[in-house]
Amino acid sequence: MPILLTTPVSEAAVRALKIGDAVEITGTLFTGRDAVHKYLAKGGQLPPGVDLRGGIIYHCGPVVIKDEAGRWKVVAAGPTTSAREEPYQGDILRRFGVRGVIGKGGMGAKTLAACREVGAVYLHAVGGAAQVLAEHVRNVRGVYFLEEFGSPEAIWEFEVERFPAVVTMDAHGHSLHEQVFAASQAALAARL
Protein backbone atom coordinates (compact mmCIF):
# COMPACT_ATOMS: atom_id res chain seq x y z
CA MET A 1 0.00 0.00 0.00
CA PRO A 2 1.33 3.47 -0.81
CA ILE A 3 2.26 5.83 2.00
CA LEU A 4 0.12 8.95 2.01
CA LEU A 5 1.94 12.27 2.22
CA THR A 6 0.22 15.59 2.77
CA THR A 7 1.90 18.95 2.22
CA PRO A 8 3.38 20.72 4.08
CA VAL A 9 5.42 17.64 4.92
CA SER A 10 7.12 17.40 8.30
CA GLU A 11 10.75 16.46 8.72
CA ALA A 12 9.71 13.41 10.73
CA ALA A 13 7.43 12.17 7.93
CA VAL A 14 10.25 12.53 5.42
CA ARG A 15 12.84 10.84 7.62
CA ALA A 16 10.48 7.88 8.00
CA LEU A 17 10.60 7.21 4.26
CA LYS A 18 13.02 4.79 2.67
CA ILE A 19 13.97 3.96 -0.87
CA GLY A 20 11.50 1.74 -2.66
CA ASP A 21 8.49 3.17 -0.80
CA ALA A 22 5.52 4.01 -2.98
CA VAL A 23 3.89 7.28 -1.93
CA GLU A 24 0.84 9.30 -2.88
CA ILE A 25 0.93 13.02 -2.38
CA THR A 26 -2.03 15.22 -1.59
CA GLY A 27 -1.73 18.97 -1.27
CA THR A 28 0.44 21.39 -3.20
CA LEU A 29 3.20 20.90 -5.75
CA PHE A 30 5.23 23.71 -7.26
CA THR A 31 6.68 23.00 -10.68
CA GLY A 32 10.18 24.21 -11.42
CA ARG A 33 12.73 23.31 -14.01
CA ASP A 34 15.88 24.75 -15.55
CA ALA A 35 15.10 28.48 -15.55
CA VAL A 36 13.71 28.52 -12.00
CA HIS A 37 16.55 26.44 -10.56
CA LYS A 38 19.20 28.57 -12.18
CA TYR A 39 17.49 31.78 -11.07
CA LEU A 40 17.09 30.66 -7.45
CA ALA A 41 20.59 29.23 -7.22
CA LYS A 42 22.03 32.55 -8.43
CA GLY A 43 20.42 34.26 -5.44
CA GLY A 44 16.97 34.98 -6.92
CA GLN A 45 14.01 35.39 -4.56
CA LEU A 46 10.79 33.42 -4.60
CA PRO A 47 7.82 35.42 -5.82
CA PRO A 48 5.39 36.59 -3.11
CA GLY A 49 2.86 33.87 -2.41
CA VAL A 50 5.23 30.97 -2.98
CA ASP A 51 6.35 29.29 0.23
CA LEU A 52 8.44 26.19 -0.25
CA ARG A 53 8.86 25.32 3.45
CA GLY A 54 7.74 21.73 3.85
CA GLY A 55 6.91 21.83 0.18
CA ILE A 56 7.60 19.70 -2.86
CA ILE A 57 9.13 20.85 -6.13
CA TYR A 58 8.08 19.02 -9.29
CA HIS A 59 10.50 18.92 -12.23
CA CYS A 60 7.86 19.31 -14.88
CA GLY A 61 7.08 21.50 -17.87
CA PRO A 62 3.33 20.98 -18.03
CA VAL A 63 1.01 21.65 -20.93
CA VAL A 64 -1.61 24.00 -19.49
CA ILE A 65 -4.46 25.58 -21.42
CA LYS A 66 -7.26 28.00 -20.53
CA ASP A 67 -10.76 26.57 -20.82
CA GLU A 68 -13.80 28.53 -22.05
CA ALA A 69 -14.40 29.96 -18.59
CA GLY A 70 -10.81 31.24 -18.46
CA ARG A 71 -9.66 28.65 -15.92
CA TRP A 72 -6.31 26.92 -16.25
CA LYS A 73 -6.52 23.28 -17.17
CA VAL A 74 -3.60 20.84 -17.06
CA VAL A 75 -3.51 18.68 -20.20
CA ALA A 76 -0.18 16.91 -19.67
CA ALA A 77 2.08 16.88 -16.62
CA GLY A 78 4.78 14.24 -16.78
CA PRO A 79 8.18 14.57 -15.11
CA THR A 80 11.25 15.84 -16.91
CA THR A 81 14.84 14.62 -16.47
CA SER A 82 16.11 15.79 -13.09
CA ALA A 83 19.84 15.42 -13.67
CA ARG A 84 19.94 18.87 -15.28
CA GLU A 85 19.18 20.47 -11.89
CA GLU A 86 21.93 18.61 -10.05
CA PRO A 87 24.24 21.67 -9.85
CA TYR A 88 21.51 23.71 -8.12
CA GLN A 89 19.22 21.34 -6.24
CA GLY A 90 21.16 20.91 -3.00
CA ASP A 91 21.42 24.65 -2.36
CA ILE A 92 17.74 25.12 -3.07
CA LEU A 93 16.75 22.35 -0.65
CA ARG A 94 18.84 24.00 2.07
CA ARG A 95 17.81 27.57 1.45
CA PHE A 96 14.06 27.13 1.15
CA GLY A 97 13.33 24.22 3.47
CA VAL A 98 12.02 22.00 0.66
CA ARG A 99 11.12 18.46 1.78
CA GLY A 100 10.83 16.73 -1.56
CA VAL A 101 11.67 16.84 -5.24
CA ILE A 102 9.74 14.89 -7.87
CA GLY A 103 11.26 14.12 -11.24
CA LYS A 104 12.62 11.28 -13.30
CA GLY A 105 15.97 9.59 -13.77
CA GLY A 106 17.30 10.34 -10.29
CA MET A 107 19.94 12.80 -9.13
CA GLY A 108 23.54 12.72 -8.00
CA ALA A 109 25.75 12.81 -4.93
CA LYS A 110 25.32 16.51 -4.12
CA THR A 111 21.55 16.25 -3.94
CA LEU A 112 21.73 12.99 -2.00
CA ALA A 113 23.98 14.67 0.60
CA ALA A 114 21.63 17.64 0.88
CA CYS A 115 18.63 15.31 1.33
CA ARG A 116 20.36 13.67 4.25
CA GLU A 117 21.44 16.95 5.79
CA VAL A 118 18.13 18.81 5.69
CA GLY A 119 15.69 15.90 5.69
CA ALA A 120 14.37 15.67 2.16
CA VAL A 121 13.66 12.95 -0.42
CA TYR A 122 13.78 12.49 -4.16
CA LEU A 123 10.59 11.05 -5.57
CA HIS A 124 10.46 9.37 -8.97
CA ALA A 125 7.28 9.71 -11.03
CA VAL A 126 6.59 7.44 -14.01
CA GLY A 127 8.27 9.06 -17.01
CA GLY A 128 6.01 9.57 -19.98
CA ALA A 129 2.79 9.12 -18.01
CA ALA A 130 1.69 12.66 -18.76
CA GLN A 131 -2.02 11.85 -19.02
CA VAL A 132 -2.36 9.85 -15.82
CA LEU A 133 -0.34 12.34 -13.80
CA ALA A 134 -2.36 15.26 -15.16
CA GLU A 135 -5.50 13.55 -13.83
CA HIS A 136 -4.10 13.81 -10.31
CA VAL A 137 -3.84 17.58 -10.64
CA ARG A 138 -7.19 18.76 -9.34
CA ASN A 139 -6.70 22.47 -9.69
CA VAL A 140 -4.22 25.11 -10.76
CA ARG A 141 -3.94 27.58 -7.89
CA GLY A 142 -1.62 30.01 -9.57
CA VAL A 143 1.31 30.61 -11.85
CA TYR A 144 4.45 32.68 -11.25
CA PHE A 145 7.18 33.90 -13.62
CA LEU A 146 4.93 33.09 -16.59
CA GLU A 147 6.03 36.23 -18.47
CA GLU A 148 9.70 35.90 -17.61
CA PHE A 149 10.27 32.20 -18.22
CA GLY A 150 7.39 31.09 -20.47
CA SER A 151 4.81 28.41 -19.75
CA PRO A 152 6.89 25.20 -19.45
CA GLU A 153 9.51 26.94 -17.29
CA ALA A 154 7.16 28.93 -15.05
CA ILE A 155 6.34 27.99 -11.45
CA TRP A 156 2.88 26.42 -11.52
CA GLU A 157 1.10 25.86 -8.24
CA PHE A 158 -0.84 22.60 -8.51
CA GLU A 159 -3.36 21.23 -6.09
CA VAL A 160 -2.87 17.46 -6.33
CA GLU A 161 -4.69 14.46 -4.99
CA ARG A 162 -2.97 11.11 -4.47
CA PHE A 163 -0.20 11.93 -6.94
CA PRO A 164 1.81 8.68 -7.28
CA ALA A 165 5.61 8.48 -6.99
CA VAL A 166 8.36 6.25 -5.62
CA VAL A 167 11.06 7.25 -3.13
CA THR A 168 14.32 6.58 -4.96
CA MET A 169 16.64 8.75 -2.81
CA ASP A 170 15.92 8.98 0.91
CA ALA A 171 17.07 11.17 3.79
CA HIS A 172 19.46 8.51 5.04
CA GLY A 173 21.94 8.65 2.19
CA HIS A 174 20.46 5.76 0.20
CA SER A 175 19.84 5.91 -3.53
CA LEU A 176 17.84 3.24 -5.34
CA HIS A 177 19.55 4.39 -8.55
CA GLU A 178 22.99 3.63 -7.12
CA GLN A 179 21.84 0.28 -5.76
CA VAL A 180 20.14 -0.85 -8.97
CA PHE A 181 23.15 0.27 -11.00
CA ALA A 182 25.58 -1.67 -8.79
CA ALA A 183 23.40 -4.79 -8.75
CA SER A 184 22.82 -4.73 -12.50
CA GLN A 185 26.51 -4.14 -13.16
CA ALA A 186 27.37 -7.22 -11.09
CA ALA A 187 24.64 -9.26 -12.79
CA LEU A 188 25.99 -8.24 -16.18
CA ALA A 189 29.59 -9.08 -15.25
CA ALA A 190 28.43 -12.59 -14.39
CA ARG A 191 26.86 -12.94 -17.85
CA LEU A 192 29.70 -11.69 -20.05
Place this chain on the structure above:
Amino acid sequence: MIALRDSLMELIRRTSAEIPDDVQAAILAALEHEQQGTIAADALQIIQRNIELAKRKSQPICQDTGSVLFYVDAPVGLDQLAFAEAARQAVREATRRGYLRQNSVDALTGKNDGTNLGPGAPTFHFHQHREPETRVRLILKGGGCENVGAQYSLPDEQLQADRDLAGCRKVILDAVLQAQGKGCGPGILGVCIGGDRATGYEFSKVQFLRRLEDRNPVPALDALEQDILKTANELGIGPMGFGGKTTLLGVKIGTLNRVPASYFVSVSYMCWAYRRQGVELDAEGRITRWLY
Protein backbone atom coordinates in the same frame (compact mmCIF):
# COMPACT_ATOMS: atom_id res chain seq x y z
CA MET B 1 -2.76 17.82 -52.03
CA ILE B 2 -5.48 18.48 -49.42
CA ALA B 3 -6.27 14.77 -49.17
CA LEU B 4 -2.59 13.98 -48.67
CA ARG B 5 -2.19 16.63 -46.00
CA ASP B 6 -5.26 15.40 -44.13
CA SER B 7 -4.10 11.78 -44.34
CA LEU B 8 -0.73 12.72 -42.91
CA MET B 9 -2.40 14.73 -40.15
CA GLU B 10 -4.44 11.69 -39.19
CA LEU B 11 -1.24 9.62 -39.26
CA ILE B 12 0.37 12.09 -36.85
CA ARG B 13 -2.66 12.18 -34.55
CA ARG B 14 -2.88 8.45 -34.33
CA THR B 15 0.85 7.96 -33.89
CA SER B 16 0.91 10.47 -31.05
CA ALA B 17 -2.18 9.21 -29.20
CA GLU B 18 -2.24 5.45 -29.82
CA ILE B 19 0.39 2.88 -29.04
CA PRO B 20 0.66 0.27 -31.83
CA ASP B 21 -0.82 -3.19 -31.14
CA ASP B 22 2.48 -5.05 -31.04
CA VAL B 23 3.87 -2.72 -28.37
CA GLN B 24 0.62 -2.82 -26.43
CA ALA B 25 0.80 -6.63 -26.38
CA ALA B 26 4.38 -6.53 -25.09
CA ILE B 27 3.48 -4.12 -22.28
CA LEU B 28 0.54 -6.28 -21.20
CA ALA B 29 2.76 -9.35 -21.22
CA ALA B 30 5.31 -7.51 -19.07
CA LEU B 31 2.58 -6.53 -16.64
CA GLU B 32 1.61 -10.20 -16.26
CA HIS B 33 5.20 -11.13 -15.70
CA GLU B 34 6.11 -8.60 -12.99
CA GLN B 35 5.26 -9.58 -9.48
CA GLN B 36 2.08 -7.84 -8.36
CA GLY B 37 2.44 -5.28 -5.60
CA THR B 38 6.01 -4.32 -6.53
CA ILE B 39 6.89 -0.80 -7.59
CA ALA B 40 7.82 -2.26 -10.99
CA ALA B 41 4.29 -3.62 -11.45
CA ASP B 42 2.82 -0.32 -10.21
CA ALA B 43 4.87 1.60 -12.77
CA LEU B 44 3.67 -0.68 -15.59
CA GLN B 45 0.11 -0.26 -14.41
CA ILE B 46 0.41 3.52 -14.58
CA ILE B 47 1.92 3.15 -18.05
CA GLN B 48 -1.01 0.97 -19.13
CA ARG B 49 -3.56 3.42 -17.70
CA ASN B 50 -1.76 6.22 -19.49
CA ILE B 51 -1.97 4.38 -22.82
CA GLU B 52 -5.71 3.85 -22.40
CA LEU B 53 -6.34 7.44 -21.31
CA ALA B 54 -4.38 8.95 -24.21
CA LYS B 55 -6.28 6.88 -26.73
CA ARG B 56 -9.67 7.69 -25.20
CA LYS B 57 -8.92 11.42 -25.08
CA SER B 58 -7.05 11.45 -28.39
CA GLN B 59 -4.18 13.26 -26.70
CA PRO B 60 -0.41 12.72 -26.81
CA ILE B 61 0.69 9.60 -24.90
CA CYS B 62 3.72 11.51 -23.67
CA GLN B 63 4.11 15.27 -23.61
CA ASP B 64 7.46 14.98 -25.35
CA THR B 65 6.14 14.31 -28.83
CA GLY B 66 9.69 13.91 -30.01
CA SER B 67 11.51 14.29 -33.30
CA VAL B 68 9.17 13.76 -36.24
CA LEU B 69 10.69 11.16 -38.59
CA PHE B 70 8.98 10.21 -41.87
CA TYR B 71 10.01 7.08 -43.81
CA VAL B 72 8.43 7.12 -47.25
CA ASP B 73 8.37 4.28 -49.79
CA ALA B 74 7.35 6.06 -52.96
CA PRO B 75 6.51 4.88 -56.47
CA VAL B 76 8.76 6.11 -59.26
CA GLY B 77 7.45 9.50 -60.31
CA LEU B 78 6.09 10.67 -56.94
CA ASP B 79 6.77 14.39 -56.53
CA GLN B 80 8.87 14.34 -53.39
CA LEU B 81 8.98 18.11 -53.08
CA ALA B 82 5.18 18.31 -53.10
CA PHE B 83 4.95 15.43 -50.66
CA ALA B 84 7.36 17.07 -48.24
CA GLU B 85 5.45 20.33 -48.45
CA ALA B 86 2.16 18.56 -47.67
CA ALA B 87 3.84 16.82 -44.73
CA ARG B 88 5.15 20.12 -43.38
CA GLN B 89 1.65 21.58 -43.57
CA ALA B 90 0.35 18.51 -41.75
CA VAL B 91 2.96 18.95 -38.99
CA ARG B 92 2.10 22.63 -38.61
CA GLU B 93 -1.61 21.91 -38.34
CA ALA B 94 -1.11 18.89 -36.05
CA THR B 95 0.91 21.15 -33.75
CA ARG B 96 -1.82 23.79 -33.77
CA ARG B 97 -4.35 21.13 -32.76
CA GLY B 98 -2.16 19.82 -29.96
CA TYR B 99 -1.38 16.37 -31.45
CA LEU B 100 2.24 17.50 -31.27
CA ARG B 101 3.77 19.72 -28.59
CA GLN B 102 5.67 22.83 -29.74
CA ASN B 103 8.81 20.82 -29.60
CA SER B 104 11.37 22.10 -32.07
CA VAL B 105 13.83 24.87 -31.23
CA ASP B 106 16.66 26.65 -33.01
CA ALA B 107 19.86 24.77 -32.19
CA LEU B 108 21.82 27.85 -31.16
CA THR B 109 19.32 30.34 -29.79
CA GLY B 110 16.85 27.84 -28.37
CA LYS B 111 14.07 29.90 -29.93
CA ASN B 112 10.79 28.07 -30.47
CA ASP B 113 8.58 29.46 -33.22
CA GLY B 114 5.82 27.06 -32.27
CA THR B 115 5.45 25.35 -35.65
CA ASN B 116 7.71 22.29 -35.31
CA LEU B 117 9.19 23.26 -38.69
CA GLY B 118 12.81 24.13 -39.37
CA PRO B 119 16.08 22.60 -40.56
CA GLY B 120 15.71 18.84 -40.09
CA ALA B 121 12.22 19.22 -38.64
CA PRO B 122 10.50 17.12 -39.73
CA THR B 123 13.02 14.65 -41.17
CA PHE B 124 12.30 12.71 -44.38
CA HIS B 125 13.76 9.46 -45.63
CA PHE B 126 12.55 8.76 -49.17
CA HIS B 127 12.99 5.40 -50.90
CA GLN B 128 11.69 4.54 -54.35
CA HIS B 129 10.00 1.25 -55.10
CA ARG B 130 8.35 -0.26 -58.18
CA GLU B 131 4.88 -0.51 -56.69
CA PRO B 132 1.98 1.85 -57.30
CA GLU B 133 1.28 2.66 -53.63
CA THR B 134 2.95 5.16 -51.38
CA ARG B 135 3.72 3.86 -47.90
CA VAL B 136 4.43 6.37 -45.16
CA ARG B 137 5.78 5.31 -41.78
CA LEU B 138 6.14 7.77 -38.95
CA ILE B 139 8.19 7.62 -35.76
CA LEU B 140 7.96 10.20 -32.97
CA LYS B 141 11.24 9.79 -31.13
CA GLY B 142 11.39 11.26 -27.64
CA GLY B 143 14.37 13.18 -26.31
CA GLY B 144 14.90 11.38 -22.99
CA CYS B 145 15.43 8.04 -24.70
CA GLU B 146 17.43 9.59 -27.54
CA ASN B 147 19.88 10.90 -24.95
CA VAL B 148 20.76 7.38 -23.78
CA GLY B 149 21.64 6.11 -27.26
CA ALA B 150 25.29 5.16 -27.71
CA GLN B 151 27.79 4.46 -30.45
CA TYR B 152 30.78 2.17 -29.93
CA SER B 153 33.89 1.84 -32.05
CA LEU B 154 35.30 -1.67 -31.89
CA PRO B 155 37.65 -2.92 -30.61
CA ASP B 156 36.74 -1.29 -27.29
CA GLU B 157 39.59 -1.92 -24.93
CA GLN B 158 37.82 -0.91 -21.75
CA LEU B 159 34.91 -3.26 -22.41
CA GLN B 160 37.20 -5.92 -23.90
CA ALA B 161 35.00 -5.99 -26.95
CA ASP B 162 36.57 -7.40 -30.11
CA ARG B 163 35.37 -7.08 -33.67
CA ASP B 164 33.04 -10.05 -33.57
CA LEU B 165 29.52 -10.96 -32.43
CA ALA B 166 30.70 -11.51 -28.86
CA GLY B 167 32.14 -7.98 -28.90
CA CYS B 168 28.88 -6.60 -30.27
CA ARG B 169 27.01 -8.34 -27.46
CA LYS B 170 29.26 -6.74 -24.84
CA VAL B 171 28.82 -3.19 -26.06
CA ILE B 172 25.06 -3.51 -26.62
CA LEU B 173 24.60 -4.79 -23.08
CA ASP B 174 26.83 -1.97 -21.84
CA ALA B 175 24.42 0.47 -23.48
CA VAL B 176 21.56 -1.17 -21.55
CA LEU B 177 23.51 -0.93 -18.29
CA GLN B 178 24.40 2.73 -18.80
CA ALA B 179 20.85 3.65 -19.80
CA GLN B 180 19.32 2.12 -16.65
CA GLY B 181 15.77 3.57 -16.48
CA LYS B 182 16.74 7.00 -17.77
CA GLY B 183 15.22 6.50 -21.21
CA CYS B 184 11.81 5.73 -19.66
CA GLY B 185 12.22 1.98 -19.73
CA PRO B 186 11.14 -0.67 -20.39
CA GLY B 187 12.75 0.15 -23.70
CA ILE B 188 13.30 -1.26 -27.15
CA LEU B 189 16.74 -1.31 -28.75
CA GLY B 190 17.41 -0.59 -32.40
CA VAL B 191 20.98 -1.54 -33.28
CA CYS B 192 23.12 -1.23 -36.38
CA ILE B 193 26.36 -3.12 -36.74
CA GLY B 194 28.57 -1.49 -39.37
CA GLY B 195 28.03 1.57 -41.55
CA ASP B 196 29.68 4.87 -40.72
CA ARG B 197 28.88 7.11 -37.78
CA ALA B 198 25.94 8.75 -39.55
CA THR B 199 24.45 5.79 -41.43
CA GLY B 200 24.92 3.55 -38.39
CA TYR B 201 22.72 5.65 -36.15
CA GLU B 202 20.24 6.21 -38.94
CA PHE B 203 19.88 2.49 -39.66
CA SER B 204 19.59 1.72 -35.94
CA LYS B 205 16.37 3.79 -35.98
CA VAL B 206 15.09 2.04 -39.11
CA GLN B 207 14.98 -1.10 -36.93
CA PHE B 208 12.11 0.51 -35.01
CA LEU B 209 9.94 0.05 -38.10
CA ARG B 210 10.03 -3.70 -37.54
CA ARG B 211 7.19 -5.30 -35.60
CA LEU B 212 8.17 -6.28 -32.09
CA GLU B 213 7.27 -9.94 -32.48
CA ASP B 214 9.02 -10.47 -35.82
CA ARG B 215 12.19 -12.56 -36.03
CA ASN B 216 15.41 -11.63 -37.74
CA PRO B 217 15.86 -13.66 -40.96
CA VAL B 218 19.63 -13.81 -40.37
CA PRO B 219 20.15 -16.65 -37.87
CA ALA B 220 23.22 -15.14 -36.20
CA LEU B 221 21.45 -11.82 -35.67
CA ASP B 222 18.27 -13.53 -34.51
CA ALA B 223 20.26 -15.41 -31.89
CA LEU B 224 21.93 -12.17 -30.77
CA GLU B 225 18.57 -10.36 -30.51
CA GLN B 226 17.06 -13.12 -28.37
CA ASP B 227 20.17 -13.39 -26.22
CA ILE B 228 20.35 -9.67 -25.50
CA LEU B 229 16.64 -9.48 -24.70
CA LYS B 230 16.91 -12.38 -22.28
CA THR B 231 20.15 -11.22 -20.67
CA ALA B 232 18.99 -7.60 -20.29
CA ASN B 233 15.87 -8.80 -18.51
CA GLU B 234 18.02 -10.74 -16.05
CA LEU B 235 19.88 -7.60 -14.96
CA GLY B 236 17.12 -6.42 -12.63
CA ILE B 237 17.00 -2.82 -13.90
CA GLY B 238 13.25 -2.93 -14.41
CA PRO B 239 10.66 -0.34 -15.44
CA MET B 240 11.95 3.21 -14.82
CA GLY B 241 15.07 1.62 -13.32
CA PHE B 242 13.07 0.76 -10.17
CA GLY B 243 14.34 -2.83 -10.25
CA GLY B 244 12.27 -5.68 -11.72
CA LYS B 245 12.05 -8.21 -14.48
CA THR B 246 11.23 -6.00 -17.44
CA THR B 247 14.16 -3.95 -18.66
CA LEU B 248 13.64 -4.36 -22.42
CA LEU B 249 10.58 -5.19 -24.52
CA GLY B 250 12.50 -5.92 -27.69
CA VAL B 251 15.82 -5.88 -29.53
CA LYS B 252 16.18 -5.36 -33.30
CA ILE B 253 19.54 -5.55 -35.03
CA GLY B 254 20.51 -4.80 -38.62
CA THR B 255 23.82 -4.59 -40.44
CA LEU B 256 25.38 -2.29 -43.03
CA ASN B 257 28.64 -2.83 -44.84
CA ARG B 258 31.57 -0.98 -43.30
CA VAL B 259 35.02 -0.02 -44.48
CA PRO B 260 37.67 -2.43 -43.18
CA ALA B 261 39.12 0.28 -40.95
CA SER B 262 35.88 0.94 -39.03
CA TYR B 263 33.61 -1.24 -36.91
CA PHE B 264 30.77 0.75 -35.37
CA VAL B 265 27.95 -0.55 -33.24
CA SER B 266 25.22 2.09 -32.99
CA VAL B 267 22.48 1.68 -30.40
CA SER B 268 19.24 3.68 -30.32
CA TYR B 269 16.91 3.36 -27.37
CA MET B 270 13.15 3.75 -27.69
CA CYS B 271 11.10 4.42 -24.57
CA TRP B 272 7.93 2.51 -23.66
CA ALA B 273 6.01 5.35 -25.34
CA TYR B 274 6.92 3.76 -28.66
CA ARG B 275 5.10 5.93 -31.16
CA ARG B 276 5.23 4.41 -34.61
CA GLN B 277 2.51 4.03 -37.20
CA GLY B 278 2.20 3.81 -40.95
CA VAL B 279 -0.28 4.14 -43.77
CA GLU B 280 -0.62 3.09 -47.36
CA LEU B 281 -1.92 5.84 -49.64
CA ASP B 282 -3.60 5.76 -53.03
CA ALA B 283 -2.64 8.09 -55.89
CA GLU B 284 -4.89 10.83 -54.46
CA GLY B 285 -3.23 10.58 -51.06
CA ARG B 286 -6.15 8.88 -49.31
CA ILE B 287 -5.47 6.26 -46.65
CA THR B 288 -6.22 2.75 -47.92
CA ARG B 289 -4.62 0.75 -45.12
CA TRP B 290 -2.89 1.08 -41.74
CA LEU B 291 0.44 -0.71 -41.53
CA TYR B 292 0.63 -1.54 -37.80
